Amino acid sequence: MTVIDEALDGVHAGVWLTRARMKKLRTPKNLPGPELGIPALSFQAWYEARHGVEAYAAIDRIPRVAWAEYLIWYRHFLGIPVRYQTKLVRIEPDADFFRLHLEVNGVAQVETTRKIIFANGVADTGGPNIPPVLASLPRTLYAHTADTIDFNNLRDKTVAVLGATASAFDAAGVALESGAKAVHLFARRTAIASLPVNRLRGYPGAYYNYPQLPDADRWFQAWRFHQVGSTPPPDAIERVIAFSNFHLHLSAPWKSAHNQGDRIVAQVNDDVFEFDFAIAGTGYFVDPTKRPELAEFAHHIALMTCS
Numbered sequence: 001m002t003v004i005d006e007a008l009d010g011v012h013a014g015v016w017l018t019r020a021r022m023k024k025l026r027t028p029k030n031l032p033g034p035e036l037g038i039p040a041l042s043f044q045a046w047y048e049a050r051h052g053v054e055a056y057a058a059i060d061r062i063p064r065v066a067w068a069e070y071l072i073w074y075r076h077f078l079g080i081p082v083r084y085q086t087k088l089v090r091i092e093p094d095a096d097f098f099r100l101h102l103e104v105n106g107v108a109q110v111e112t113t114r115k116i117i118f119a120n121g122v123a124d125t126g127g128p129n130i131p132p133v134l135a136s137l138p139r140t141l142y143a144h145t146a147d148t149i150d151f152n153n154l155r156d157k158t159v160a161v162l163g164a165t166a167s168a169f170d171a172a173g174v175a176l177e178s179g180a181k182a183v184h185l186f187a188r189r190t191a192i193a194s195l196p197v198n199r200l201r202g203y204p205g206a207y208y209n210y211p212q213l214p215d216a217d218r219w220f221q222a223w224r225f226h227q228v229g230s231t232p233p234p235d236a237i238e239r240v241i242a243f244s245n246f247h248l249h250l251s252a253p254w255k256s257a258h259n260q261g262d263r264i265v266a267q268v269n270d271d272v273f274e275f276d277f278a279i280a281g282t283g284y285f286v287d288p289t290k291r292p293e294l295a296e297f298a299h300h301i302a303l304m305t306c307s
């Protein structure tokens with residue numbers, strides 16, 4: 001067996017030390033993780049061994065950076081070798097095996113396998129969803145929350161954040177903490193419903209048993225989550241409203257945007273705003289036909305249409 005990841009190294013793999021900018025995980029601390037039912041391998045055991053039983057009892061949710069450290073420990077402790085800078089670019093089926101076209105440190109290489117397990121994450125069944133209104137702007141004037149963003153460059157700048165996802169609020173929070181002059185968050189919604197995470201999908205039993213549910217039930221759950229939308233947890237909202245230079249605009253989809261020199265001029269409802277930079281906190285699209293490594297068999301993947 002071999003595990004590959006296109007990321008530079010363990011620090012850059014996955015979301016936790018890259019595009020995740022919240023202080024604490026959004027999910028409750030008692031959900032099952034990668035411990036495979038072995039309590040001694042759990043985050044709780046790892047955290048208690050380092051910080052004590054009381055310290056674990058005192059946290060309401062898992063600090064994001066501690067979670068990343070735990071995953072790195074987990075890989076080392078179990079001796080799971082990951083081949084980083086190894087990207088799967090195409091799967092070529094043959095009689096009873098697959099030919100894997102890889103880029104290893106940028107060099108093309110072919111290997112064979114009988115079975116592939118995809119654990120390619122949220123972004124890699126499609127990609128970041130960039131709203132069309134931003135797409136014609138110079139790329140230097142906007143980023144998606146999935147991008148590496150140098151927030152130090154946003155010091156004293158007026159920043160727009162599009163979207164009301166948790167990631168949008170987190171990006172706004174980091175921009176404010178990095179000294180942005182003002183941050184305006186634009187939501188199409190009429191209200192921000194910040195539901196406690198437990199009410200939505202935070203039951204350990206639901207996680208344990210999800211794979212056993214019939215397809216129709218899992219489909220329904222996915223549809224229900226989609227209808228509710230992605231909501232920022234209360235602490236993500238508290239983080240931004242602590243700043244008097246944070247401005248929330250509801251029912252405020254961007255109608256148009258163009259650049260005037262190195263500034264963005266945006267029309268929102270009947271108002272015109274000017275910004276130095278925009279961040280799309282607009283989530284991800286799912287479309288396996290857009291991923292070269294999935295495209296050849298994308299038509300075999302069932303997708304759900306949500307209206």
Ligand SMILES: Cc1cc2nc3c(=O)[nH]c(=O)nc-3n(C[C@H](O)[C@H](O)[C@H](O)COP(=O)(O)OP(=O)(O)OC[C@H]3O[C@@H](n4cnc5c(N)ncnc54)[C@H](O)[C@@H]3O)c2cc1C
Pocket residue numbers: 004005006007012013014015019020021024025026027086087088089119120121122123124167293
């Ligand atoms: C901002 C953000 C916050 C989140 N917060 C939470 C949270 O609080 N709680 C929670 O449960 N979930 C959260 N999630 C969801 C979270 O991403 C998943 O729970 C978790 O990271 C999934 O782990 P994974 O190993 O499946 O995928 P990931 O951790 O995303 O790892 C996928 C890996 O696949 C690699 N890869 C992809 N395509 C290829 C390829 N073609 N070739 C080689 N390598 C490839 C990538 O480099 C990446 O390292 C969050 C997601 C985001 C984006």
